[in-house]
Amino acid sequence: MLHLYDSATRSVRELALREPGKVSIYLCGPTVYGPAHIGHGRATLEYDVLRRYLEWTGLDVRLVSNVTDIDDQIINRANREGRPWQEITEKCERMWWKAMDGVGVQRPTDIPHATEYVDEMVAMIGELVAADQAYATDDGIYMDVESVDDYGLLAMQTLDDMRAGGGEREVVGAVQKRHPADFVLWKLSKPGEPSWPSPWGEGRPGWHSECVVMALDLLGEGFDLHCGGQDLRFPHHENERAQAVALGKGFANHWMHHNFIVDAEGEKMSKSIGNVENLLDLIEHYDPRAYRLVLLQSHYRSPVKLNQSNIDAAVKALAGLDAFAARTAGVTEAEPDAGVLDEFRSAMDDDLDTPKATALLFDTVRRANAALDADGSDVAAALVAAVHEMCGALGLVLSAGGDVPDDVAAKAAALDAARAGKDFAAADALRAELQAAGWTVETTKDGTTLRR
RNA sequence: GGCGACGUGGCCGAGUGGCUGAGGCAACGGACUGCAAAUCCGUGUACGCGGGUUCGAUUCCCGCCGUCGCCUCCA
Numbered sequence: 146m147l148h149l150y151d152s153a154t155r156s157v158r159e160l161a162l163r164e165p166g167k168v169s170i171y172l173c174g175p176t177v178y179g180p181a182h183i184g185h186g187r188a189t190l191e192y193d194v195l196r197r198y199l200e201w202t203g204l205d206v207r208l209v210s211n212v213t214d215i216d217d218q219i220i221n222r223a224n225r226e227g228r229p230w231q232e233i234t235e236k237c238e239r240m241w242w243k244a245m246d247g248v249g250v251q252r253p254t255d256i257p258h259a260t261e262y263v264d265e266m267v268a269m270i271g272e273l274v275a276a277d278q279a280y281a282t283d284d285g286i287y288m289d290v291e292s293v294d295d296y297g298l299l300a301m302q303t304l305d306d307m308r309a310g311g312g313e314r315e316v317v318g319a320v321q322k323r324h325p326a327d328f329v330l331w332k333l334s335k336p337g338e339p340s341w342p343s344p345w346g347e348g349r350p351g352w353h354s355e356c357v358v359m360a361l362d363l364l365g366e367g368f369d370l371h372c373g374g375q376d377l378r379f380p381h382h383e384n385e386r387a388q389a390v391a392l393g394k395g396f397a398n399h400w401m402h403h404n405f406i407v408d409a410e411g412e413k414m415s416k417s418i419g420n421v422e423n424l425l426d427l428i429e430h431y432d433p434r435a436y437r438l439v440l441l442q443s444h445y446r447s448p449v450k451l452n453q454s455n456i457d458a459a460v461k462a463l464a465g466l467d468a469f470a471a472r473t474a475g476v477t478e479a480e481p482d483a484g485v486l487d488e489f490r491s492a493m494d495d496d497l498d499t500p501k502a503t504a505l506l507f508d509t510v511r512r513a514n515a516a517l518d519a520d521g522s523d524v525a526a527a528l529v530a531a532v533h534e535m536c537g538a539l540g541l542v543l544s545a546g547g548d549v550p551d552d553v554a555a556k557a558a559a560l561d562a563a564r565a566g567k568d569f570a571a572a573d574a575l576r577a578e579l580q581a582a583g584w585t586v587e588t589t590k591d592g593t594t595l596r597r
Numbered sequence: 598g599g600c601g602a603c604g605u606g607g608c609c610g611a612g613u614g615g616c617u618g619a620g621g622c623a624a625c626g627g628a629c630u631g632c633a634a635a636u637c638c639g640u641g642u643a644c645g646c647g648g649g650u651u652c653g654a655u656u657c658c659c660g661c662c663g664u665c666g667c668c669u670c671c672a
Contacts, residue, residue: 182672191672376672448602462622505619515636576634588630588635
């Protein structure tokens, strides 16, 4: 069974399942006010791998991931551009899924939207107010974090320590807040802003409330795993948890946080690599699988440098894997090599050790190629099957080259004939012609294979 | 200032108190090939700096330097 680092206990522990055979996961999704950037790509890709792996082991995965479609940034952009805010959220969400499809991230099983849950949020905030764990100020309703016993669990810091630090930062709503860490549950709206009715006046929910309500509604108390970026650990996840604790409800049993994409200097990066500005640009300029492979080759809790040469290296590595897929397309199906799969499972079960799993994948490809070179077809078939299993579990789709049109196949046949007749000038010309048309040409003693 | 994390070969990036430091890319040599390609085999004076613990440290401890994240809005 999968062992995962748990941010709350700061240790690698087994992911305990509330219900045998089923995994319930909540993943904090995007605020739809702009294009999906490279950092979003990492977030969704890492959890896509988690999900595929869990499903590959035979578990039934329910992955809930929200879309925040009401928020200050959305309103700001709408005002700036003089457009209705819904136009922005709808467009950005469409672009988001386009990008997700592009990088091969599967849709979550549930995609709740904040605006669909406003009534439930109002009800929850009402409970917190009634319990005297939230209070009103001139601009909204705030959560009283001091009323939550273990507030700071995910921050790894007590409220006093947070206060002791602090630096010279300005605290939002500081004037009327009881504690600087108190956070807004309900924001009273200004004229012209999107708003919903509430007992405290027209307004909109604060960011930290939607995930609590949605997670508890769709997954129920004590769900298995809550995921997101390391920057969400505090305050977002801390504050989600605080609300659940205040309500007396069991929340996530396990917390998983991934690290960032950083630039060459190691700085958190979300905007650009080379000529690429966002995720859609990335997949337009490069093989989208390359990004997945770059991520797989490092651990989800480590920062990853993403740059041109990094992506290029992955593209080259992918070419080798594709060549393997093409070479083995005709290999008879067999039971996957059990030893390889055992090794794969133990790597992945150890806090998703995808670097080790990926190393195993490349090793297995090499062994299979060697077996094929040595005519050991039985051995090769089992290894080939294992490669396909591992790729499936990691979400790596290999290309065996696809269909070759008749006229192109005819040229390949002509190439073979020229070589057989030792007319190498003609053979080279044909090969150059095919390559110019975008085909990867491999001429072997067994004939020519084509891929693109 | 508080808390968390990191510094590994030409590049990216795993890992470990000693036994040959994963894997990818690049480079070099060899096999195969008409030549390429693909494939296989082989090749590397690494662990920020200074102390300490130890028979032995890249791995543990202390200090320093550097980098990053969080401490209101972020994947």
